[in-house]
Amino acid sequence: MALLEVRNLSKTFAGSPGVIDVNLSIQSGEIHALIGANGAGKSTLMKLLSGAYQGDQGEIYLNGQRVVIENPVHGKELGIHCVYQEVDTALVPSLTVGENLFLDCLPLIINWKTLFREAEEVLQKLNFPLDPKRKIDSLTLVEKQMVLLAKAFMQNAKIMIFDEPTAPLSGPETKILLQQICNLKEKGVGIIFISHRLQEVFALCDTLSVLRNGQLVLNRSVSATSPEVVVEAMFGEKRADGFVKKTASVGDPLLQANHLSDGGRVKDVTFQLRKGEILGIAGLVGAGKTELARLLFAASPRQQGDILWEGNPMYFSSPKQAIEAGFALVPEERRGEGLFVNESIRANLTLPILKTIAPWGWIRRQKEREHGQKIVDALSIKASHLEFPVERLSGGNQQKVVIGKWVGSDTKVLLLDEPTKGIDVQAKKELFYLLEELVAQGISIVYFTSEMDELAAISDTIYILYKGHITKKLGKEEMDPQTILYYASGGTNQDETDSA
Ligand SMILES: Nc1ncnc2c1ncn2[C@@H]1O[C@H](COP(=O)(O)OP(=O)(O)OP(=O)(O)O)[C@@H](O)[C@H]1O
Ligand SMILES: [Mg+2]
Numbered sequence: 001m002a003l004l005e006v007r008n009l010s011k012t013f014a015g016s017p018g019v020i021d022v023n024l025s026i027q028s029g030e031i032h033a034l035i036g037a038n039g040a041g042k043s044t045l046m047k048l049l050s051g052a053y054q055g056d057q058g059e060i061y062l063n064g065q066r067v068v069i070e071n072p073v074h075g076k077e078l079g080i081h082c083v084y085q086e087v088d089t090a091l092v093p094s095l096t097v098g099e100n101l102f103l104d105c106l107p108l109i110i111n112w113k114t115l116f117r118e119a120e121e122v123l124q125k126l127n128f129p130l131d132p133k134r135k136i137d138s139l140t141l142v143e144k145q146m147v148l149l150a151k152a153f154m155q156n157a158k159i160m161i162f163d164e165p166t167a168p169l170s171g172p173e174t175k176i177l178l179q180q181i182c183n184l185k186e187k188g189v190g191i192i193f194i195s196h197r198l199q200e201v202f203a204l205c206d207t208l209s210v211l212r213n214g215q216l217v218l219n220r221s222v223s224a225t226s227p228e229v230v231v232e233a234m235f236g237e238k239r240a241d242g243f244v245k246k247t248a249s250v251g252d253p254l255l256q257a258n259h260l261s262d263g264g265r266v267k268d269v270t271f272q273l274r275k276g277e278i279l280g281i282a283g284l285v286g287a288g289k290t291e292l293a294r295l296l297f298a299a300s301p302r303q304q305g306d307i308l309w310e311g312n313p314m315y316f317s318s319p320k321q322a323i324e325a326g327f328a329l330v331p332e333e334r335r336g337e338g339l340f341v342n343e344s345i346r347a348n349l350t351l352p353i354l355k356t357i358a359p360w361g362w363i364r365r366q367k368e369r370e371h372g373q374k375i376v377d378a379l380s381i382k383a384s385h386l387e388f389p390v391e392r393l394s395g396g397n398q399q400k401v402v403i404g405k406w407v408g409s410d411t412k413v414l415l416l417d418e419p420t421k422g423i424d425v426q427a428k429k430e431l432f433y434l435l436e437e438l439v440a441q442g443i444s445i446v447y448f449t450s451e452m453d454e455l456a457a458i459s460d461t462i463y464i465l466y467k468g469h470i471t472k473k474l475g476k477e478e479m480d481p482q483t484i485l486y487y488a489s490g491g492t493n494q495d496e497t498d499s500a
Contacts, residue, residue: 001064003028003190004049004080004159009058011048013392015384017214018044021058024209024216026159026190031181033201033222034194036211037234037424038396039382042194045211046161049192050082051075062158079158083165087144091136097123098132101151122154126183141285142173146180153184160184161192164395166200167421170284170450171485178204196396196424198227210234235426243432243457250460251275253310254444255413257296260305265291267468269305273413273446276439280459281448282488288468289448290332293417296446297329298322326412328352330403330419338402339390346372346386348401352409375404378434380427396423403431407438414438417448432458452481452488464488 002025011018019041026032034042047053049060051069060067062078069075072082084090091100098119119132128146136144145165152160162181166174178200185191195201201208202222210218210233218225218233232238255273260266265288273279283289294300296307299319307314309325316322319329331337340348349372372386379400383393390401399422406414420428435445435458449455455462456479464472464487472487 002026002061003030003063005061005064006049007059007061009045009048009055009060011044011053011055012214015388016392017041019048019055019211020214022211022214022216024219026192026207028158028188028190029185030207031185031191031193031205033205033208034192034211035196035198035201035208035230035234037382038380038400038422038427039394040211040234041214042211043163043394044214046082046163046192046194049075049080049159049161051080076155076157079156080161081152081155081157081159082161082163083145083148083152084163085165085167087141087148090148091144093135093137095136096132097130097134097136097139097147100136100147101132101154103151104155122150126150126153126180126187128180128183140173142169142176145177149180149184153187153189157189159190159192161194163194164196164422165193166195166197168285168418170488171452172489173285174200196422198230198425201230202227212236231425234424243429245432245458246436248276248278248436248439248460250277251442256308256311258306258308260292260295260307261303262291262295262300263303265468266295269465269468269470271463271470271473273444274460275444276442277460278435278439278445278447278458280455280462281446281465282450282452282455282462282484283448283465284450284488287450287465287488289450289465290417291468292465293329293331293415293446293448296322296413296415297327299329323352326410327415328406328409328411328413329415330406330417332417332421334399334402338405339398341391341398342389344387344389345376345381345383345393345401348390349375349404352405352411371408375407378407379404379430396427399423400427400431403434407434411443414443414445415448416445418450419447420449420451420454428454450488452484455479455484456481466490 005025007023009022010020036042048055051071051074067078098116101119102115116132123130123132128150130143130146165177169177181191193205205222207221209216210230212234251274253272254275257269257271260269269292281289295302297319298316298321314325316325346368350368369386381400382397390398403419439445462474462479462484463470466488
């Protein structure tokens, strides 16, 4: 008997299919991938299973028993746990790992010794290398995810659903998380794993389902399919191969950053950016990429160093001045910093170009709509109309709006911080072609990421950021993902070690 079975489940929204007539079953100890383009309905299905949404139609069965999941608390009681991307909101940062594990039953356990011993036992059972006495705020992201996994396990999770858990992780951390998910599988937990990274899906999962426009279009064991078949199912047609970069003609030096420090993570960073160049900054999670991007955008104070623009010192001390100087930042934290979530797609996309479309103070609606539509098309933003509120877009489509905002503005230097987090493979390719178009117009791009294969595909030059320092510069001929990862993980110059 299936652990979880979904029959004819549907949930529609005004102007969007959501999830349509989905049938699915999952066994104990099975890792089931849920795949689909941005807006295909993955998160909606997860919310239906967690009790966050109620279906319009259909039934859910647990061990053969029909259940009506009233809300997420009820869902948890039934054994269905979700791990959302915002792990921080699910943990208390000032408390220890052990305390967080027992948070929901703290009044019952007053003996600290017992608490830490029991926490230790759970972590050992799962093979999680974590000290229960450590404070949550000292943990890395993947360690926090582990705490949530252990907590769900302790609360008798039968089904665990992960919505893009690896999106914010770099390669080495992803490996750790996938290993922990395998440990849960061994304990008989049924797992639903949502991801845009097909490689890890094929490495980790037993079975997979592909959603397209809310409908289930493929449901198979992983060994009986291939990435090509999956991609075809996702988009409904055969897709040409990946992105191929044109040979770029990079211009003269534009910006010189000298010995930049922010008094925190960023330490003595020096680099040069040329006109029409795509400069990659490679670094693992915690290397200081976001901090460096924010420093360049004057979103955090510069403690030391200077920035020269065509040889002349630049002084600006706020993002507003940075924007006036021609900088734009696509931040990693899109919801907080990059979007007006209550506003429409149109409003978000046209805000930065208001000067152009409203030269005399009134907005030319026609221009505004044309501009908005152009970007929606270029990045395949999936929404029924331009007035759709950004809040209700799927995660990946929100990310596309953040990027699209700065296209067509007076931007001269575009800073992109992990821009492909959460966007599907096709959208990624479209983004790369868009970036290529932008550099052809003379815009310079600084691309911060831990996705080494993306950097290898798109960059003209790569600088490695390791613990806040630039430790290496790579030219075109040295740019393969392994080499980049080697240096980004703290590897040193082979020649230097040889001669030392
Ligand atoms: N509360 C809502 N109101 C209106 N439409 C919604 C709402 N929630 C989701 N949708 C729509 O349902 C569709 C599916 O969204 P969902 O978030 O499930 O996509 P997804 O597969 O998770 O995509 P992504 O990969 O981008 O995260 C989208 O078109 C989205 O705009
Ligand atoms: Mg989603």
